[in-house]
Amino acid sequence: MTIRDIRLFGDPVLTTKAEKVTEFDHSLSVLIDDMLETMDAAQGVGLAANQVGVTRRVFVFDCTMDGGSRGHIVNPVWEPLGQDLQDGPEGCLSIPDIQEDVERFDRVRVTGQDRDGNPIEMEAEGLMARCIQHETDHLDGILFLRRLRPEARRRAMAEIRVAPWFNS
Numbered sequence: 001m002t003i004r005d006i007r008l009f010g011d012p013v014l015t016t017k018a019e020k021v022t023e024f025d026h027s028l029s030v031l032i033d034d035m036l037e038t039m040d041a042a043q044g045v046g047l048a049a050n051q052v053g054v055t056r057r058v059f060v061f062d063c064t065m066d067g068g069s070r071g072h073i074v075n076p077v078w079e080p081l082g083q084d085l086q087d088g089p090e091g092c093l094s095i096p097d098i099q100e101d102v103e104r105f106d107r108v109r110v111t112g113q114d115r116d117g118n119p120i121e122m123e124a125e126g127l128m129a130r131c132i133q134h135e136t137d138h139l140d141g142i143l144f145l146r147r148l149r150p151e152a153r154r155r156a157m158a159e160i161r162v163a164p165w166f167n168s
Contacts, residue, residue, distance in 0.1 A: 001030075001037040004052040008165055009095045009143070013050050018057045018139040021074045024117035028058070032072045032115050035060045044093045046131040048138030051094050059135035061128070068128030073112040073120065076136050081107040081123060090134060090144050098159055100152040102144055104133045 007013055021028060031054060039047040039060055048059040062070040084106040091099040107125040110132050114120050124132055134144055145156055160166050 001033045003041045004034050004038045006038065006042060006047075006051055006093050007053055009145075009160060010166065011053075011094075013053050013055065014094055014138070014143060015141045016050060016055050017141045018048070018050050018055045021056050021058060021113070024074070024113070024115060028056075028074070029115050031056070032058060032060060036062075036072070039093070042093050045127065046135045047093060048135045050138055050141070057139050059139065061131050061135065063128040063131055066127035068124065068126070068131070069122075072115065073110060073132075074114065074117075076110050076112040076132065076139070078108045078110040078132050078136055080105040081109055086126070086130065088130065090130065090147075092134070092144055094138075095143065095145070095156075095160065096165055097163065098156050100144075100148050100156055102130075102134075102147045104130050104147075108132055110136075 035047050038052060045063055046059060046061045049056045058074045060072045064070050085103050086106040087101050087103045089099050090102040108129045109123050111121045145153055
């Protein structure tokens with residue numbers, strides 16, 4: 001396994017919509033294993049493939065600290081379960097040291113596939129539901145900054161502009 005470089009805000013791959021995975025081969029398994037190791041090294045709870053420069057629809061997650069699970073989802077599609085919303089802190093490994101409250105659905109159902117192409121389905125709430133929505137946004141080329149209220153977005157962008165990692 002390899003720890004891959006995490007792409008940072010400003011990299012065009014982060015706003016590129018990822019392509020559906022159609023080949024469930026060894027390279028997909030290697031990608032998933034590398035992504036899990038990269039996420040762990042960065043102390044994250046989720047990581048989408050385009051965050052490591054690969055435009056394939058797959059993300060990994062580890063929400064075990066909040067009663068969720070650890071794993072991966074290939075070709076995820078989610079839907080809300082009810083209309084209840086949660087408003088809570090969200091950050092992103094591709095936008096270091098920036099955290100703002102984001103409104104998300106509290107409960108979701110996600111379907112997709114595992115690394116072998118087998119169908120998977122799960123219901124999630126709380127942090128796991130937030131992670132599913134955040135990582136699927138990545139695969140659609142959407143950063144959490146676009147989900148912020150205007151004042152929070154202005155504050156986050158001001159912090160990014162002076163961050164040592166930005167345009168370095």
